Amino acid sequence: MNQRDQKSNVVCNREVWLRAWLCSRRFQNARPLVREYQALIAQAYASAFGVDLSRSPKTERADWDVAMQHQVFMGFVEVRESTRSPFAGMMAAPRDIVELYRRHRDAVDDTLNAFLSAQDQLLLDLMKLIWGIDETWTVTQEDLHKAGHPREAPEDDWDIW
Numbered sequence: 698m699n700q701r702d703q704k705s706n707v708v709c710n711r712e713v714w715l716r717a718w719l720c721s722r723r724f725q726n727a728r729p730l731v732r733e734y735q736a737l738i739a740q741a742y743a744s745a746f747g748v749d750l751s752r753s754p755k756t757e758r759a760d761w762d763v764a765m766q767h768q769v770f771m772g773f774v775e776v777r778e779s780t781r782s783p784f785a786g787m788m789a790a791p792r793d794i795v796e797l798y799r800r801h802r803d804a805v806d807d808t809l810n811a812f813l814s815a816q817d818q819l820l821l822d823l824m825k826l827i828w829g830i831d832e833t834w835t836v837t838q839e840d841l842h843k844a845g846h847p848r849e850a851p852e853d854d855w856d857i858w
Contacts, residue, residue: 741846
């Protein structure tokens with residue numbers, strides 16, 4: 698089996714799907730090249746898995762219950778997206794703030810990472826409740842490519858420093 702065949706058999710699970718979907722949301726307001734690339738990835742996952750996480754599913758259950766569950770899901774997504782370190786966005790600071798950062802960085806980062814992980818598990822549980830998406834839901838890398846996932850990121854003409 699060549700390297701490309703091995704890559705096409707890579708299994709993508711619901712955790713990878715959730716992270717890809719959250720990533721595409723984070724880049725919704727990015728410059729067009731990045732935004733469109735992330736949107737293609739999210740659309741490929743939605744197509745390959747057969748579910749758009751942005752939309753409430755059509756089911757035989759009472760529509761109000763499903764719509765409310767999806768509204769809760771999207772609310773939890775917004776909370777997750779707004780969760781960040783108190784030091785986020787600081788590129789420079791006075792020495793006393795730098796010292797606070799050095800003293801508290803590890804504890805803040807550990808707590809933040811634990812909280813984000815817990816939020817992800819909550820979202821995965823909601824995906825199971827709303828759409829029935831459990832740990833058995835997987836697709837291969839080739840399934841994603843057939844669904845439109847770009848094989849490579851586009852060349853970027855920006856000089857990021």
